[in-house]
Amino acid sequence: MARIPEAEARLFHRKWVCRKCKTINKADISKVRTGKLICKKCGNKHFRIKRKEKKAVA
Ligand SMILES: [Zn+2]
Secondary structure, three states: OOHHHHHHHHHHOOOEEEEOOOOOOEHHHHHHHOOOOOOOOOOOOOOOOOOOOOOOOO
């Protein structure tokens, strides 16, 4: 049973963490895949999916 990154991305609210400065950017996966997502803080283009969030504190 392979896990599908795209499905995971959708499940995790389309949040992406900048690999450079660890800022969370919200974007559609298609944007990330096509390299259109640019970190709002440092301008980096490399992101990873933000996984498992602790239950949001209000
Ligand atoms: Zn960044």
